[in-house]
Amino acid sequence: MIGAVIGGVGAVLVVAVLLGNQWVADAILRHDGFTNEKIGPVVRFLTFPSWRVSPLRAATLLPADVGTLVLVVVTALLIVPAVRSFAPRVGGPGWAPVPAGAGGEARGGAFGAIVCGWWATIVAGALAGLIRGVLFNASEPLPGTVAWQFTWSNLTAGLGYGLFLGWLTGLGVLIGLNLGRRTPAPPGGPSAPYAPPQPGRGAFPPPAPYPGFGEVPATPPPTARPLPPDAGPAQAPPPPPYAPGRPPGQDPWWTTADPPAAGARPFHGPVRDPRPARAAGAGKGRGTARATRAGQVGGPHPRPGAVAARARFRPVLTARVLRTVPRRAPGRTASSPRTYGGRRRPDRLCRMRVYLGSDHAGYELKQHLIGWLTEQGHEPVDCGPKEYDPQDDYPPFVMDAAARTAAEPGSLGVVIGGSGNGEAIAANKVPGVRAALAWSEETARLGREHNDANIISVGARMHTTDEATRFVEIFLDTPFSGEQRHVRRIAMLTAYEETGELPRLSD
Numbered sequence: 001m002i003g004a005v006i007g008g009v010g011a012v013l014v015v016a017v018l019l020g021n022q023w024v025a026d027a028i029l030r031h032d033g034f035t036n037e038k039i040g041p042v043v044r045f046l047t048f049p050s051w052r053v054s055p056l057r058a059a060t061l062l063p064a065d066v067g068t069l070v071l072v073v074v075t076a077l078l079i080v081p082a083v084r085s086f087a088p089r090v091g092g093p094g095w096a097p098v099p100a101g102a103g104g105e106a107r108g109g110a111f112g113a114i115v116c117g118w119w120a121t122i123v124a125g126a127l128a129g130l131i132r133g134v135l136f137n138a139s140e141p142l143p144g145t146v147a148w149q150f151t152w153s154n155l156t157a158g159l160g161y162g163l164f165l166g167w168l169t170g171l172g173v174l175i176g177l178n179l180g181r182r183t184p185a186p187p188g189g190p191s192a193p194y195a196p197p198q199p200g201r202g203a204f205p206p207p208a209p210y211p212g213f214g215e216v217p218a219t220p221p222p223t224a225r226p227l228p229p230d231a232g233p234a235q236a237p238p239p240p241p242y243a244p245g246r247p248p249g250q251d252p253w254w255t256t257a258d259p260p261a262a263g264a265r266p267f268h269g270p271v272r273d274p275r276p277a278r279a280a281g282a283g284k285g286r287g288t289a290r291a292t293r294a295g296q297v298g299g300p301h302p303r304p305g306a307v308a309a310r311a312r313f314r315p316v317l318t319a320r321v322l323r324t325v326p327r328r329a330p331g332r333t334a335s336s337p338r339t340y341g342g343r344r345r346p347d348r349l350c351r352m353r354v355y356l357g358s359d360h361a362g363y364e365l366k367q368h369l370i371g372w373l374t375e376q377g378h379e380p381v382d383c384g385p386k387e388y389d390p391q392d393d394y395p396p397f398v399m400d401a402a403a404r405t406a407a408e409p410g411s412l413g414v415v416i417g418g419s420g421n422g423e424a425i426a427a428n429k430v431p432g433v434r435a436a437l438a439w440s441e442e443t444a445r446l447g448r449e450h451n452d453a454n455i456i457s458v459g460a461r462m463h464t465t466d467e468a469t470r471f472v473e474i475f476l477d478t479p480f481s482g483e484q485r486h487v488r489r490i491a492m493l494t495a496y497e498e499t500g501e502l503p504r505l506s507d
């Protein structure tokens with residue numbers, strides 16, 4: 001923030017020093033070419049932030065110098081809220097102050113920065129012009145209407161200066177923000193530096209060197225590596241064979257022999273109707289049966305024989321079930337949908353259990369998402385950290401969220417760090433997890449459509465809160481496409497996870 005103010009005010013001062021000093025300003029104003037009616041007013045705008053040192057008369061020194069001082073101070077004061085409103089996040093990716101020790105990078109759009117500086121200059125210029133005019137009048141009183149005209153012309157000169165040269169302030173804000181980017185503090189204190197794990201109890205086995213293409217490793221890697229005893233997260237059970245369009249452990253919503261009709265929506269999570277069964281179906285006769293079915297979908301199916309039949313009719317069943325699920329969070333009215341990206345939620349909404357894990361860099365975004373998910377009617381589960389600690393490490397929290405997501409069919413996970421890279425890597429170590437690093441709406445959507453990812457990884461320092469929330473929203477709302485080529489590829493990954501054998505290279 002301080003960088004933005006210095007950059008913006010610096011731009012105003014450069015114009016003031018170069019063009020507003022009494023020698024250049026007087027020369028410009030005296031020059032015939034610059035005072036004609038066509039470009040005269042525009043040129044005069046350039047000299048608006050003027051200052052004088054002589055002659056030593058209050059009538060000439062005071063209005064110009066005080067006016068310029070007001071311009072500088074008000075511009076600085078306005079840049080702060082302007083930049084804050086543009087990037088209101090704290091503690092990470094935005095331009096707002098970062099808590100001590102939190103690290104965080106300042107970044108954002110160039111257009112927003114320029115608009116912030118431009119707007120601040122226009123408002124500050126008008127105010128400075130008004131004050132300058134009033135001071136002129138006070139020091140050398142002019143008669144009635146002339147006085148008002150004179151004040152008005154000073155005000156418009158300030159406005160004109162802001163309109164014509166405010167972009168320079170914006171440029172200064174942009175440069176200041178980028179130069180003032182915070183770089184993450186190097187880890188220190190109690191955290192031990194990373195060292196390769198030593199063989200022994202609880203240590204990771206040394207990874208086998210990656211074989212070249214076509215070579216087969218002498219010993220297949222283990223399917224699941226033991227975590228160190230103090231690593232925190234529970235071990236996920238070995239994943240069941242991959243079947244499309246559903247989380248591990250559930251029957252597919254259609255069979256390969258009976259693919260979904262075009263336009264049918266895959267079901268990808270447990271749908272729970274929060275209303276009591278009777279209330280859900282009140283007055284509709286079949287409501288209780290419908291609610292009961294809603295409770296079963298995605299859960300265990302006691303009669304194996306019914307699975308195939310249910311799979312066949314799943315699209316229809318899903319459509320019916322979805323009608324029993326509230327489309328908005330309790331307390332939210334139809335006129336107040338809370339969406340990110342300006343779009344209404346799609347009609348399909350499953351209430352999901354969402355496991356969230358982060359580190360200090362993702363802590364604030366995690367807290368925000370927990371509130372947002374609750375508002376949306378989902379069930380967030382906070383896997384930590386429970387409080388902000390600038391020295392904490394992501395693997396325990398992220399792997400806990402990943403293991404719990406993999407262990408609970410139908411749930412999804414959100415892992416957050418500064419970049420999202422380490423979090424995606426950590427989550428993907430857990431068997432049964434497919435974690436996608438989302439860095440745009442498109443990658444969030446493709447993570448579900450193409451990869452049937454059950455975890456989204458987000459870099460809190462890379463995006464605004466709204467952008468990151470939108471990624472999560474899209475991820476939760478997008479079903480797996482179920483297209484054969486994607487099913488085939490994911491099945492290869494799952495097979496590797498189970499057997500440790502690399503997929504065969506095609507000839």
Ligand SMILES: O=C[C@H](O)[C@H](O)[C@H](O)COP(=O)(O)O
Nearest residue numbers: 103184361417418419421422
């Ligand atoms: O990939 C890892 C994540 O981005 C972490 O959040 C990040 O490395 C944390 O960095 P810092 O050292 O600033 O805490």
